[in-house]
Amino acid sequence: MLTITNIKRPGRDQLESVTTENGVIKGWNLPAEGEVLDGQGGTVAPALIELHAHLREPGQTEKEDLASGLAAAAAGGYGTVVSMPNTSPVVDEPATVRALIEQAEGLGLARLRPAAALTRGQKGEQLAELAFLKDAGAAMFTDDGRTNENARVLRLGLEYARSLGMVISVHAEDAGLRADGVMNEGPVSEELGLPGNPWAAEAARVARDLELVALTGARLHVQHLSTARALDLVREAKARGLPVTCEVCPHHLTLTEEALRSFDALYKVAPPLRTQADADHLLGGLLDGTVDCLATDHAPHTRAEKERDLLDAPFGIAYIELAFPLMWTRFGERLGLEKLLDLMTAAPARVMGWPAPSLEAGAPADLVVLDLGTEREVNPAEFKSKAKFSPWAGERLKGWPLLTVVGGKVAFRRGD
Numbered sequence: 054m055l056t057i058t059n060i061k062r063p064g065r066d067q068l069e070s071v072t073t074e075n076g077v078i079k080g081w082n083l084p085a086e087g088e089v090l091d092g093q094g095g096t097v098a099p100a101l102i103e104l105h106a107h108l109r110e111p112g113q114t115e116k117e118d119l120a121s122g123l124a125a126a127a128a129g130g131y132g133t134v135v136s137m138p139n140t141s142p143v144v145d146e147p148a149t150v151r152a153l154i155e156q157a158e159g160l161g162l163a164r165l166r167p168a169a170a171l172t173r174g175q176k177g178e179q180l181a182e183l184a185f186l187k188d189a190g191a192a193m194f195t196d197d198g199r200t201n202e203n204a205r206v207l208r209l210g211l212e213y214a215r216s217l218g219m220v221i222s223v224h225a226e227d228a229g230l231r232a233d234g235v236m237n238e239g240p241v242s243e244e245l246g247l248p249g250n251p252w253a254a255e256a257a258r259v260a261r262d263l264e265l266v267a268l269t270g271a272r273l274h275v276q277h278l279s280t281a282r283a284l285d286l287v288r289e290a291k292a293r294g295l296p297v298t299c300e301v302c303p304h305h306l307t308l309t310e311e312a313l314r315s316f317d318a319l320y321k322v323a324p325p326l327r328t329q330a331d332a333d334h335l336l337g338g339l340l341d342g343t344v345d346c347l348a349t350d351h352a353p354h355t356r357a358e359k360e361r362d363l364l365d366a367p368f369g370i371a372y373i374e375l376a377f378p379l380m381w382t383r384f385g386e387r388l389g390l391e392k393l394l395d396l397m398t399a400a401p402a403r404v405m406g407w408p409a410p411s412l413e414a415g416a417p418a419d420l421v422v423l424d425l426g427t428e429r430e431v432n433p434a435e436f437k438s439k440a441k442f443s444p445w446a447g448e449r450l451k452g453w454p455l456l457t458v459v460g461g462k463v464a465f466r467r468g469d
């Protein structure tokens with residue numbers, strides 16, 4: 054049993070307490086029982102849900118592992134994480150899915166819901182054994198990290214996933230158009246003399262995939278949308294009634310191609326950082342509901358890898374610990390607390406068809422207590438993630454998680 058005192062529910066002023074028992078919320082303002090933790094006046098919400106993180110197990114544990122990645126997630130206020138299968142080997146076997154789930158359960162950190170590969174080895178040629186992967190506990194199917202070049206294979210995958218009631222998520226970039234681009238294609242890439250990746254690589258692929266949704270009627274989730282045009286295509290598709298959802302990442306809202314003037318591979322990410330107009334358009338999509346949810350695409354690499362030349366370094370930015378503070382600090386006023394929390398809790402649950410997160414008695418005791426007011430400097434040395442560097446190092450952010458509880462157990466406490 055665990056009681057958290059001195060917390061506020063969103064939109065309420067009075068301090069309250071919540072008691073959890075056997076992994077669920079027992080009730081509010083009950084006589085304190087069991088372990089008692091002081092919420093320090095913070096705002097309590099259902100723990101955040103991440104639909105897109107690279108935790109690098111199995112096989113790439115120099116970048117991240119389940120323990121560091123799920124600790125980082127808990128520190129970021131997340132209670133549930135969907136991990137991407139572009140590991141070594143690729144997560145395309147039921148036994149691997151089971152092993153990941155089992156390993157994560159022993160850690161007492163955020164809950165792990167592994168995504169499995171859509172195709173064997175993520176090669177895009179043959180479908181993986183989707184039914185068995187589902188039975189093993191796979192949360193969704195995706196070849197993220199790769200693009201699905203063969204439309205016929207994706208079509209078959211969509212038909213199969215539809216019959217299983219599962220979501221497929223896609224990294225929507227046309228590989229041929231993207232080519233060896235390391236940043237957004239445009240005047241800035243030309244000025245810098247760097248190979249560009251055009252907006253049309255994303256828009257063309259989203260357009261194709263939306264036609265496959267129309268053809269199959271299957272649920273498709275478009276990952277990390279970065280361009281205004283692709284977002285407009287999703288908006289049109291939704292107006293047509295297609296069962297498509299999409300996510301946007303905080304890095305595409307807060308950084309632009311201008312960051313590449315540093316020639317620092319810290320800012321090398323796929324899809325690339327775009328223009329301010331794209332970022333503004335994506336924010337508009339959050340406000341008007343076109344964007345279903347936020348996701349970080351936490352993509353850790355080693356410092357040595359990210360210190361390579363821009364042309365050779367791997368793609369990816371890792372910041373699951375900063376996502377809420379970053380969004381709250383930069384866009385809290387525009388979005389409002391309720392909308393922002395929805396985008397990071399109930400909205401991802403809706404995308405997945407999971408039960409709505411709740412603060413009511415009987416709901417799972419997956420909770421986060423947020424300090425919405427106090428500014429703190431981003432110090433990557435303190436990250437739980439193995440990737441202890443950040444585009445936001447030294448910035449002052451507010452909205453830091455103080456406490457994350459998963460299944461009634463403390464998964465993170467600031468200062469521990």
Ligand SMILES: NC(=O)N[C@@H](CC(=O)O)C(=O)O
Nearest residue numbers: 107197198322323352368369
């Ligand atoms: N986003 C990235 O830049 N990198 C991801 C792959 C991906 O999400 O496609 C990674 O695995 O490092």
Ligand SMILES: [Zn+2]
Nearest residue numbers: 197198224323
């Ligand atoms: Zn991707």
Ligand SMILES: [Zn+2]
Nearest residue numbers: 137197198350
């Ligand atoms: Zn990814």
